[in-house]
Amino acid sequence: MNIKILSRNPNLYSTKRLVEAAKKRKHDVQVIDPLKCDLVIEKRNPNIYYKGEYILDTDAIIPRIGASVTFYGTAVVRQFEMMGAFSTIDSEALVRSRDKLRSLQVLSRAKIGLPKTVFTNYSRDVNGVIQQVGGTPLVIKLLEGTQGLGVVLAETKNAAKSVIEAFNGLQARVIVQEFIKEAKGADIRVFVVDGHVVGAMKRQGKEGEFRSNLHQGGSAEVIELSDEEEIAAIKAAKAMRLGVAGVDLLQSSRGPLILEVNSSPGLEGIEKATGKDIARSIIQYIEKNV
Ligand SMILES: Nc1ncnc2c1ncn2[C@@H]1O[C@H](COP(=O)(O)OP(=O)(O)OP(=O)(O)O)[C@@H](O)[C@H]1O
Ligand SMILES: [Mg+2]
Numbered sequence: 001m002n003i004k005i006l007s008r009n010p011n012l013y014s015t016k017r018l019v020e021a022a023k024k025r026k027h028d029v030q031v032i033d034p035l036k037c038d039l040v041i042e043k044r045n046p047n048i049y050y051k052g053e054y055i056l057d058t059d060a061i062i063p064r065i066g067a068s069v070t071f072y073g074t075a076v077v078r079q080f081e082m083m084g085a086f087s088t089i090d091s092e093a094l095v096r097s098r099d100k101l102r103s104l105q106v107l108s109r110a111k112i113g114l115p116k117t118v119f120t121n122y123s124r125d126v127n128g129v130i131q132q133v134g135g136t137p138l139v140i141k142l143l144e145g146t147q148g149l150g151v152v153l154a155e156t157k158n159a160a161k162s163v164i165e166a167f168n169g170l171q172a173r174v175i176v177q178e179f180i181k182e183a184k185g186a187d188i189r190v191f192v193v194d195g196h197v198v199g200a201m202k203r204q205g206k207e208g209e210f211r212s213n214l215h216q217g218g219s220a221e222v223i224e225l226s227d228e229e230e231i232a233a234i235k236a237a238k239a240m241r242l243g244v245a246g247v248d249l250l251q252s253s254r255g256p257l258i259l260e261v262n263s264s265p266g267l268e269g270i271e272k273a274t275g276k277d278i279a280r281s282i283i284q285y286i287e288k289n290v
């Protein structure tokens with residue numbers, strides 16, 4: 001099979017592992033920088049021009065699209081889809097997953113446990129918003145944040161007010177969320193491929209940090225999921241229509257609560273924590289679908 005990995009950097013752990021797994025299973029594999037693709041659009045003949053040549057005969061693509069290049073990256077994924085290639089991430093699901101608010105709306109309709117969240121345009125009634133999520137402490141998140149940046153814990157009403165007002169003053173859109181204290185600075189990353197859990201790890205924030213992101217100094221260890229957690233993660237990936245998904249959830253006193261569903265989840269943390277060959281699972285998912 002001819003597989004293309006859409007990635008800006010062939011030296012990243014995830015990209016290297018996917019190349020390795022594809023080769024091991026005897027596929028032709030090539031890393032393509034999505035930002036260097038020209039999309040050629042005309043009647044009935046969608047094409048991609050890359051480094052002086054047209055890209056031909058692609059059976060499948062694995063998009064690894066960073067948050068900063070969502071618009072262009074998605075256009076490239078869509079063009080491959082128009083050319084008949086199978087994508088491990090559907091272009092529409094990719095766009096949907098990049099918007100925290102839209103994702104929460106979709107998950108909520110699918111009856112999935114979530115921290116109670118409020119999005120408001122009426123910024124003067126900060127008190128009302130604080131009340132809606134059960135008072136302080138509460139969490140304030142920038143809609144387009146990633147790697148834990150733009151996620152703030154406000155311990156008091158006054159702190160919450162000033163942070164919300166500061167973000168509003170900068171015209172930045174935020175959601176206000178109930179703080180799940182039982183999670184104790186930890187979350188669970190569940191890697192779902194093709195409707196199955198292929199690995200799960202618990203990430204613990206460093207001392208005094210409520211954010212468990214590895215980019216913020218958190219550490220990871222393998223974890224055995226409860227049935228309820230496994231079902232919630234699979235349901236979340238399905239609701240977001242993602243064939244490959246990194247589902248983040250919090251353990252709360254009312255069961256698992258989904259925080260977000262990532263569409264280009266990294267392989268390094270999860271493969272190292274679990275010792276599993278997750279890159280191979282992704283290649284097998286392609287083999288099943290092409
Ligand atoms: N409502 C909450 N209650 C308790 N802890 C939370 C809450 N929301 C977020 N956290 C903690 O903060 C971390 C970062 O939050 P979140 O995953 O929403 O942000 P992100 O910037 O999108 O991160 P990512 O890089 O995973 O995309 C979570 O992994 C979790 O540990
Ligand atoms: Mg995120």
Ligand SMILES: [Mg+2]
Binds near residue numbers: 148248259260
């Ligand atoms: Mg997260």
